Amino acid sequence: MSLPRLTLFEAGASQALDALAHRGGSFRHIRFPAMFALIEHPTVGPILFDTGYSHRFEEETRVLPAKLYALITRVTVTDDELAVARLARRGLQPSDVRTVVISHFHADHIGAIAMFPRANYRFMREAWDGVRHLRGLRAVAAAFLPGLLPTDFEERARPIDADPEVDLPSELAPFRRGIDLVGDGTVVAVSLPGHAHGQIGLVVRHEGGLTFLVADACFTSRAFTEGVLPSRMTRILHPDQRAYEATIQRLGDVHRASPDVVIVPSHCTESLARHGSR
């Protein structure tokens, strides 16, 4: 069986205090890339995991209350960094992408989903149910900007809940079960509770090995390599803090037991530098 090719890209970045992302860190702003992944599957074609930011994010945050979001996160994204530009340099048109997997509905993950006119959207129903009715300040407080969704989002939405459940490779223990999105075990969604309602990561078996894309299960790899958690202030962002910390604990277990599994949080500069595309 030929395996998919996995490439990690950055589509824009935001700025946040080091001390917010890392308990005990400095009061200096550091840059957090917004990552997305391209999985080029030999039979299914290109699959995206999240999309990063787009210029649409800037448009959607021009006026209050959404402007608050832009003021706090200080987002930058250049034309060259856009997901569509990254893919174009790989010879892919937006219409080539038939599947966009959404880890969760925070704006830095769905910023460009409207740019793919023929894609279906795959996500946990709980993730969508957690935000679908939010508008105005309540949406901003949940880092959700409804204007980022294409107008036909609901017609193209394909929740993954009814797809087949499978056992994960033993290297992923204590994560045991996932949802097979392609049918051959190469792209398997895994529940990562705590950070946002219904958040999922993806376990990808690809040419280069086994990679676990863990979205915002933690800010950076320091959470599971060194046990450095984010500031207690970030608790207000999480619907379930206990589950958030338990998920990080489990990622640490995978990291220690199976160091060959590459664990990639979406905003980790070090992971992107080591495993991302230039």
Ligand SMILES: [Zn+2]
């Ligand atoms: Zn998030």
